[in-house]
Amino acid sequence: MARVLEFKLPDLGEGLTEAEIVRWLVAVGDVVAIDQPVVEVETAKAMVEVPCPYGGVVTARYGEEGTELPVGAPLLTVAVGGTDADAGGNGAAAASGASAPVPSASGSSASGASDEAAASAVSSEYSGNVLVGYGTAGPAARRRRVRHESPAVARTSEPATATALTGTAGSTASAASAPPAAASASVAPASATASPASASARVGAGAHEGPVPVISPLVRKLARDRGLDLREVRGSGPEGLILRADVELALTALDRAVAPQAPQAPQAPAVVAAPAGVATAGERVPLRGVRGAVADKLSRSRTEIPDATCWVDADATELMAARSAMNAAGGPKISLLALLARICVHALARFPELNSTVDTAAREIVRLPAVHLGFAAQTPRGLVVPVVKDAGARTAESLTAEFARLTESARQSALTPADLTGGTFTLNNYGVFGVDGSTPIINHPEAAMLGVGRIIPKPWVHQGELAVRQVVQLSLTFDHRVCDGGTAGGFLRYVADCVEQPAVLLRTL
Incomplete structure (x- = not known):
């Protein structure tokens, strides 16, 4: 006899509490294997394929593509065990709308004893694997089931009062x-x-x-x-x-x-209808997924961080020539972003105040021992900031390869939560959009971000004469709590000196 088991949206890690269904990988009636991916979901961090811990026939799916589900909500039900005919019958019944003994979100339709017996019986159809951050997990220890009369605010000894809970x-x-x-x-x-x-x-x-x-x-x-x-x-x-x-x-x-009872307001005059063809309301786009995560992070940054920005123009002609010489020597090509990253790492070693974060609860500045360098990347899903771990220990070739790998993963929406977290400093190359300058918002909870504009030929005084040089504007937005303008200016000046004279780096290599 087949048993119908419910698979719920698992904990996806990183404090994420919901996910949006992007694409179902199975349909009702399909046969799935243990740990086979059944649905692709999008969180505020990444796209994730969620594997099902049961093997059997899919009898029901919960949520259409585009639906946002909280962690713990049912994803699908699977008929496991029994004969193929039993499983097929259950799948057909679910597909036709017939009711099946599917456990509800608030508990099983059977008694607690029968639940435990069923869980024990299906252990052979359950993978028990634990995938870090998301995926399947072994059966959790059962807790004592508490029956509730209502999910609203708990009753007290007083008479029932206003408990009309209108959902947001x-x-x-x-x-x-x-x-x-x-x-x-x-x-x-x-x-x-x-x-x-x-x-x-x-x-x-x-x-x-x-x-x-x-x-x-x-x-x-x-x-x-x-x-x-x-x-x-x-x-x-x-x-x-x-x-x-x-x-x-x-x-x-x-x-x-x-809330106090508000006085009766005078009746407002009737609103005159808008003429035909005039829009009365704009398009509403939900702030969720990556867009919602970016909105939350940037809003928190503006709310918590007293930021300031300083900038300087630099002659990047020598840096561009050094890159051309490196690539002409053979071997893997070196990207300009990798060279800028090397400069940032060495600048942070001289000015460690900018590689830090602020513990607002403890009122302490936490200076971080390693540089995990984030870089802003525009993708079809929106702006993301992949992180190159231990950037200070990497060569220019290693940085180039890692930037390429993370950029390609971002374009394919294949970045993992680990790829998007843990940054300590961000490099933002907005010159790719054809602009010269910007005052970027700090990537909370970091303390600073270096912005790089486009590199274009401009008139420049070089060795006492007017010449056409490759000029770039550099901007540094920093948290004024971790340092003052002198430190920020020193950092930016050192970066500009390295851009203008790459040989300056030889003193610290």
């Missing part, structure tokens, strides 16, 4: 993509007798005993920043797991409960 955009999307059982359990009944006192009492009381069922650190931070006690929130996830949507719903209810 994020919670609406989660409810829409979840199975019917989970969606119906995500809204609590409403009451019209809300009061500030009753809302405060609900937050202050303790409804749960023992550890709070929360996995995501982002959910904990959201609750902590808003002063919400997670013990007062009932989760709609599996086994009472508290999801971000649950916290948002609880916060919405509390905000409505404590």
Whole structure:
């Protein structure tokens, strides 16, 4: 007899709490092998192919392409074990819309004892592999199942008050993509007798005993920043797991409960309809995936970092000639970006204040021992910053090869989370866009970014005479908390000197 098992979106690592379905790799009725990739998802970090830990026949898929799912939401169900006829029958039933004994998001349709028996029985169809950052994992130790009457804010000893939780955009999307059982359990009944006192009492009381069922650190931070006690929130996830949507719903209810009654506003005059052909609303593009991650990081950088920018024009004629001589000597070609990276690494060795980060909680500057050099790359998915690890220990040839590898991976949307994290300093070559200068936003939590404009022929005074030289504008945006203008100016001047006279590097090689 085949058993239908549910595979949920696994923890993708790096603090990621949701992913967007980009492409299904299997269809209902397909036979899948253990650890076979079944869906391609996009996170704020990278594109990931998610393997399924079960082998059998796909009986259902949850979410269409383009749907965003939270971690822990059902992805698909697989009929495992039994005969081929049984598996095929289950797949056909799912394809035709017939109900199958699929566990819901909040638990199994069978009892806890039968769940454990089934889990034990299917161990042979479960890979048990653990893939770092994402993928399949061995069966987790079972926790005591807690039955909840509602996923809203926990009840207290007072009468029911305003618990009408109207979902935000994020919670609406989660409810829409979840199975019917989970969606119906995500809204609590409403009451019209809300009061500030009753809302405060609900937050202050303790409804749960023992550890709070929360996995995501982002959910904990959201609750902590808003002063919400997670013990007062009932989760709609599996086994009472508290999801971000649950916290948002609880916060919405509390905000409505404590908000003072606003005076009746005078009726606004009627709005005159716009003439035909005039647009009344623009196109709305969701900030999610890479675009959303970039927006969050840049907003945080502008909010937290007091940045300043200094710039200088430099004669890059000698640097271009040195590169031509290197490439003419034979061997792998050396890229201009690799030479600029070498210059940055040596400049950071002289000015280590700029290879640091600020621990705002401890009010400390953390100077980092190694240079992990990020570089801005424009891709079809948006702006990404791949990181060259231990750039200070690499030669120009090694840097050229690594830049090429990461750039190609970025174009193919194949960068891993490890390729996009851990940077300590960023090199931004915006000259490829045909512009001379910029005041870039620092890549949080780094302390500085060097910008390089286009290199073009310009009139320049060289050895006391006017000549046409290859000129580039260099700009340094830095965190004013880690250093003052003298340090930043010294760093930029050293970089410019190395660009104008590459032989200067020989003193530090």
